[in-house]
Amino acid sequence: MLKHLAILACTLLALPALAALQVTDDRGAVVTFDRAPQRIVSLLPSLAETVCELGHCQRLVGVDRYTNWPESVKALPRVGGGLDPNIEQIVALRPDVVLMATSSRAGDRLRALGVKVVALEPKTHADVQRVMLKIGQLLEVQDAQRIWRAIDAAVMAAAQSLPAGVRGTRVYFEVNPGPYAAGESSFIGETLTRLGVKNIVPASLGPFPKLNPEYIVRANPDLIMVGERSVDGMMQRPGWHSLRAMRGQHLCVFPADESDTLVRPGPRMAEGARIMARCLASRAPAVSKGAARP
Structure with missing residues (x-):
């Protein structure tokens, strides 16, 4: 009898360890939790959006200054930006x-103060899927993969909606006025x-390279x-009036x-694809001119 009680006691003592939640972040660090986090601060808009898309917006207690979607997050405390x-x-x-x-400077300081940090860096479609599943694991959401499949299907539908004449259009996407561009390898x-x-x-120039404006002219x-x-000042760049x-x-x-x-590389990528598709359908030369591109 005493032997059985001892075994039972050991089993019960082991349960918290077995129930512990472990997540490996993009730095390769293993972060352990006794239970799924209930109070979350996000320092990257796409990560906050992912938490909300997974159905747990109410767990966010603070966000960075740029997070503004969905509407409910606008009432949350602002804790600066990822870099400050x-x-x-x-x-x-x-x-x-x-x-x-992972590029945020705050991680080491927060960890030194005993705050648990999960660093995630979505840059590609595969990254967005991985981060979606990783945050799903953190929040103990079982159907995170279903949400990614819906995003993927919506991007495919946006592509199928385009007229054949749009295919092959040579596009320059400017992310911000460095000019920084979205390269082939970016999401x-x-x-x-x-x-x-x-x-x-x-892709050889990287996901978001800073370009010499002459590169775009060439x-x-x-x-x-x-x-x-x-967009302000684009036409003042040397040679851009002739583009x-x-x-x-x-x-x-x-x-x-x-x-x-x-x-933002997150759950609204499907809407992003639809926005780009609308742009192409209305502005690509083959469609707007009704003829081949010059």
Whole structure:
């Protein structure tokens, strides 16, 4: 009898360890939790959006200054940005975990203060899927894969909606006025590829390279995609007035809300694909001119 009681006691003592939740982040660090985090601070908009898409927006207790979707997060405390977070404010929120990009400078300082950190860096479609599943694991959401499948199917549907004449359009997508571009290897570039168009910025230059404006002049894209925050001054760049896209008004200028959707590698990628598809359908030379591109 005593032997059985001893075995039972050992089993019960082992249960918390067995129930512990472990997540390996993008730094390769294993972070252990006694239970799924209930109080979350996010320092990257796409990570906060993913938490909400997985059905746990109510667990967010603080976000970075740029997070603005869905509407409910606008009421949350702002704790700075990924590069300049307010460490004291974050600690005061008593988070069970802080979600941040691997490039954030805050990780070591927070860990030194005893705050658990999970660093995740979505840059490609595969990354977005992986991060979706990783946060799903963290939140103990069983159907995170289903959400990714819906995103993937919606991107495919956006591609199928385009007229055949759009295929092969040479596109330049400016992320912000460095000019920084979305290259082929970025999640934006991968979406453009799936839409059947050609990115003028090859994968060899990296996901979001800073370009010499002369590079774009030499590449002479058929169509330019840019946010309204970045469009000012484009025509003043040397040689840009002669660009095929500028001469023919083959230019899509996205309002701020659409730009946010487009540049965030998260659950709104499907909507981003639809926005780009609408741009291509209305502004690509072969469609707007009713003839072959010049």
